[in-house]
Amino acid sequence: MPATPMPSRALAVQKVLTAHCEAPVAVGDWQQLEPWAVARFHLEGAGVPGTGIAKWVRPAAGRTARCGPWRLPTECAALRFLGEDLGTRLAPRVIACDLAAGLLVLEDLAPRVALDGLLVRDGAAAHAKRLTAFARALGRLGAATAGRADAYYTRRAALGPVDREADAAGPIASSLAEGVRQAVALGIPPGGRASTELA
Template identity: 55%
Template sequence: MIDVVEWTRLEPWRVARARTDRGEFVIVKWMGPHVDGRQTEAWRLRTEVSALRFLSEDLQVDLAPRVLAEDLLAGRVILEDLAPRVALDGLLRGDGVVAHAERLEAFARARGELGAITAGHAERYYRRRERLGQVDAEADRLGRVARLRQEGLSQAGVLGVPVTGAVEREFALALAELADPGPFLALSNGDPESNNVLVRSDGPPDARLIDFEFAGFTHALHDAVCLHVPGPAWMRVSTMTARPAGSAPLPQVGEVYRRALAAGVPQAEDERLYGRALAAACMAFAFVRLWRLQVLDGRAAGDASRAQLVSTLEAAASTAQEHHALPQLAGLCQHLAEALRHRWPDADIDITALEPYTPRPQ
């Protein structure tokens, strides 16, 4: 039994760092409101406990915090405190990507290692998860693919961009690729952005992944998207960019991820297989983000989320082109980005002039 005698709330507000009666520090999480209402609070906590115990106890790896105790009926769980590690996104915002290149590499490596270590163990995970309550493995696997199948490329019509038969056929192939991962079926924490990795700010990064409330087995390449296409926090993330002579080189984090994944999923070494799957995952992310079109239309001119959406579409297209995959969808993304630049003159900026991991202005 762990008795908490003192605590300090962290962000989000249902997480706290606490001191036990033995003078040790732990992290306490409890059920509470979450911006993503896809699942109940109890479901999310059970999923996190299952995923973390699966990693530390079943697979015996140190990629995430250990569960020290849980009371699921009361809606509380006590986790290992990973301090003095801090969130990578805060370091990148404060100091820029060059100062934390080694930590960014560690982030990419940890994401690839998660896929490599867990690939092939889906049944083992779901046996553990089902002991804590019903779970839908198919819904985990499909993720955003299910909604894309329903709504397709409807936003292209809103922007006046034609969708040809060739585009539709390639779109169907891309979704089929993601829906049937084969050897690429691996555990994801469900939110693979840089705010969900903790690293040491001095010395070796020693990265740990956190926030497994939406964990599940899905296509591993969904976890690589954040290294190529900007998520909600960033205007640009790709480090595949030329830099002035004499400046520090940037880590090729996409390749760092790929090498780490290939250690457990050798199919990642196949240029064709990997490129097609990565392009499909990036496209799926970009098309889902495009569903925010009406919301962004209603915002004031100059809102950075508009230029960010342009950047997202162009980054997805660029990733596909770099890997010689899905040319029809890459072309569609480019046309959609051009349509947005015309629709929102305030978003017609030179994305390539931005440094990787330029934060989105709030």
């Protein structure tokens, strides 16, 4: 039986890692994690971990939650900021990033089961310890990054232009503006407490 041909994305990851490691790296057992633009794979070669995670951006217009040219440089900058600048171990390590190829290769934190899946399956009471650990991790992230926006944006700007104000507002800013516009059109403009809550 002939071997299944390697997907083109896996070959691109292999090329990026070979260039990054300055030595041949073989990518195998490519498993795309649908519905995301993410795959888990095995690695062989000197100085590389046994498995890795690849991320890419699917073509789409606009600044959506999962698409757009801003996504990879932002994620790469954020993960390197957390791991390299702040020295935290609260996120996966960036192994390689090739923005021209549209690829981000990360440390594989598996085997893990996503907390949201466990909560849906079993309910919150069954996972009180995991929820507490999650809350602690968020607290540590908040404490480690507080007041460090300038350092992050310096790192992010090194990967390409970024509109700091739009980035801070996030992808929901346009939805918020549209919601306010629609409320005004219906004759019920948000004001007072409602505006404060929306903000």
